[in-house]
Amino acid sequence: MxxxxxxxxxxxxxxxxxxxxxxxxxxxxxxxxxxxxxxxxxxxxxxxxxxxxxxxxxxxxxxxxxxxxxxxxxxxxxxxxxxxxxxxxxxxxxxxxxxxxxxxxxxxxxGVANETVMGKQIYDVRVNGLSVxxxxxxxxxxxxxxxxxxxxxxxxxxxxxxxxxxxxxxxxxxxxxxxxxxxxxxxxxxxxxxxxxxxxxxxxxxxSGRTFAIYRYGGAKSLQCEVEFISTAQAGAASLMPGTHRIGTRTVMYDASDALIAMRAIFSIMFLGCQATDEIYG
Ligand SMILES: [Zn+2]
The missing domain is CATH 3.40.50.10780 (Dipeptide transport protein)
Structure with missing residues (x-):
């Protein structure tokens, strides 16, 4: 085991x-x-x-x-x-x-150090509308x-x-x-x-043979993955990735067919978006 x-x-x-x-x-x-x-x-x-x-x-x-x-x-x-x-x-x-x-x-x-993969640059990540x-x-x-x-x-x-x-x-x-x-x-x-x-x-x-539930994003066949950034510049950079859709000023979406592709899409969008240089004024 x-x-x-x-x-x-x-x-x-x-x-x-x-x-x-x-x-x-x-x-x-x-x-x-x-x-x-x-x-x-x-x-x-x-x-x-x-x-x-x-x-x-x-x-x-x-x-x-x-x-x-x-x-x-x-x-x-x-x-x-x-x-x-x-x-x-x-x-x-x-x-x-x-x-x-x-x-x-x-x-x-x-929660302590609450974050999703990329620290303070990510506002939210959703799969089929649910924050994850x-x-x-x-x-x-x-x-x-x-x-x-x-x-x-x-x-x-x-x-x-x-x-x-x-x-x-x-x-x-x-x-x-x-x-x-x-x-x-x-x-x-x-x-x-x-x-x-x-x-x-x-x-x-x-x-002892107890069965534990297997997590599958609710069992949906298609996984609509959304990454909402803090900045529009990050969303712009991330939307260069083929197959993505810019569905909001700060949000990039990718339709994934399984959980492995979902993870790869979410991480790719994040890594690409976080390459954007951005200057904060105000
Ligand atoms: Zn972590």
């Missing part, structure tokens, strides 16, 4: 600041240790419940945050950028996936391969989003958001124990 862990940064226990989340800041070293500890807790739980293999994908920023020499040696680690399936590279053929250190979608709540975050985009990729999401760890706000989109998944709430850059935090030791317990419980449920 292979358990796949997609590990992000913003929902890691005690982390509340960009100074911690990004390289080049003195506090980044602390973040790397905390992220590694949260992931290790999830790995321990999975193996305790009978997993035979754990594959971890480091998905935050440079995708080289987890400390390989401190990671549980029973797990294997995907690290580095340019992975074709991005935050879900390698999920195929897994029995289930755990989302560790996840965060709420941009503007969906006041990394939680749903990545759950749909897992779903494309028939893999359920069985655990989400992060703040209370991403847990609320998970309760709506992935009602079968367990959640481990390691901090309670006060605002985008502040939270009431569990002690690291308590957070790790909680993640381990929930991971073990979720994998045990899976092993």
């Amino acid at each position: 292979r358990i796949y862990i997609s590990a992000d940064g913003e929902g890691v226990s005690t982390i509340v600041s960009g100074q911690e989340l990004y390289p080049g800041n003195p506090e980044y070293g602390y973040f790397r240790e905390r992220m590694t500890a949260d992931v290790n807790a999830a790995i321990r739980g999975a193996f305790a419940a009978g997993a035979t293999e754990v594959l971890v994908n480091d998905t935050h920023w440079s995708e080289r945050n987890l400390l390989p020499n401190q990671l549980d040696p029973r797990a294997q680690l995907l690290r580095g950028s340019g992975k074709p399936l991005s935050m879900m590279e390698g999920v195929k053929d897994s029995s289930a996936t755990l989302f560790v250190g996840y965060h709420g979608r941009v503007g969906g709540s006041r 975050g990394e939680l749903e985009i990545n759950a749909a990729i897992a779903g494309h391969f028939g893999v359920p999401v069985i655990l989400v760890t992060g703040d209370d706000q991403v847990a609320m989003e998970a309760a709506k989109s992935l009602p079968d998944a367990q959640t481990a709430v390691v901090k309670f958001a006060i605002e985008r850059w502040s939270a009431r935090c569990l002690s690291p030791a308590v957070a790790e124990a909680l993640i381990q317990t929930k991971s073990q419980a979720a994998v045990e449920e899976l092993r």
Whole structure:
């Protein structure tokens, strides 16, 4: 039984600041240790419940945050950028996936570091009219391969989003958001124990034969993907991509036939749009 862990940064226990989340800041070293500890807790739980293999994908920023020499040696680690399936590279053929250190979608709540892929340049992302975050985009990729999401760890706000989109998944709430850059935090030791317990419980449920819902954007055949930018300049740059439609001053749309193409379209539109140079006056 292979358990796949997609590990992000913003929902890691005690982390509340960009100074911690990004390289080049003195506090980044602390973040790397905390992220590694949260992931290790999830790995321990999975193996305790009978997993035979754990594959971890480091998905935050440079995708080289987890400390390989401190990671549980029973797990294997995907690290580095340019992975074709991005935050879900390698999920195929897994029995289930755990989302560790996840965060709420941009503007969906006041959750810690709420954002959708590209930080402050994206106003909203919608699929078939419904606002989605990394939680749903990545759950749909897992779903494309028939893999359920069985655990989400992060703040209370991403847990609320998970309760709506992935009602079968367990959640481990390691901090309670006060605002985008502040939270009431569990002690690291308590957070790790909680993640381990929930991971073990979720994998045990899976092993006991419980079926978990597979996320598929509501089952629609055609996925109308919209990226709404902050600036019209970004939408203009993104609409250079063949197959897109500029459906609003700040919004670019692409009709995708499955969840993999949806992710690729959403990411391509974002990356292209965010190349636009824009000057802010006023
Ligand atoms: Zn993220």
